[in-house]
Amino acid sequence: MNAPVAVALSRDVPPNTSIGVRVEDTEYVVWRDANGTAHIWEDRCPHRGMKLSLGFVRGDRIACLYHGWEYGTDGRCQKIPAHPELPVPDSITVGTFGTVESGGVIWLATNASTVDEAPLHPVRSMMVEADVKDVEAPDGTHVFIQPVSAGRTMLHICVEDATHAESAYLWALGLRIALEAAT
């Protein structure tokens, strides 16, 4: 994968929250710390393999739901509640990925690539039960494609002009009907 992939609309990941997303069958946790910075990591706690997306964000750390192991923004484990005196080994680290926020969208950017979208207004993220490669959108409507898994695609829909949001919503439902009917 080379080009950055949209994984969520910025407004759907408020500070102090985490969500699970999937890109081509690989699971990631997208979380936003209390300072407003978004992070995309491997969705797996190194301890017992629990999904970190089920965990909770406190300040600039995300904690695993299972045993409360806390990880800082660099992915390194900072605290193991069951062993408060133990200096945590550096090797306990979650895999982190390039994360870019642009145009009101959070992007998974491997290869240190960048995204430069003008500010856009979010309409919705819409799951389509079909493989989608390209979408021809009306002028002023932007559709960012997230390949989820075989037969499943998330479309992140934005508009340049907020007054067109409802017409874009209607257009997107028509698109979903057409795409799902074709499979």
Place this chain on the structure above:
Amino acid sequence: MSVPVLYDFALDVRCYAVRLGASLMKREITIRDVDVVPGAEHLSAEMLTLNPKGSVPVLVDGDMVLTEPAAILTYLAKGAPWEPTTLTAIDWLVVASEALTTFNIARRAALFSQPGTQDFDGIAHGTRQSKAKLRQMEDQLSLGRLRGHSFVAGGLPGIADMLAFPVFAQSRDLRIEPEAYPALRLWARHMRVLPGFIGMPGVPDYH
């Protein structure tokens, strides 16, 4: 004023909707545990006399007996800001109630039924139906947000939200991943931060 008695099963999502609603609305109820699994107490003569459907929850307040979460919550909401007073609120209350009923049947089968039984064979169909209901609510919330609404039937939380919440929060029991429902996910967060929010087994009460 008397305190209503809720005949309750802790693992049941319809009972959870009532407990959650009572807590959010700060209504006092007395919980009477019913041993549904494994005891099948809901099918005892005493329970069937109370509720011929043999289902929980049942709310008893004096002479009044209510057996549907939508009716129980509407009763408890009387005079509270949550009370469904508009036709839109009642419309979505019915939609959410159907979603909860559909989901509950499939989830109960997934948790408690044995392979080879009719209940077990219905899980796949019930899962598809539940996904369809979740998508309807996802669409409703996605459109509502463009109009400044954060909850199912508008800007304020209502009974429809209490009925719908357990469906989304426990959907993993049918192996339904929340990734397809970003609007529901954010809405669930709005629900979790409401004062009085409580969880159930499988629904943590922190956020």
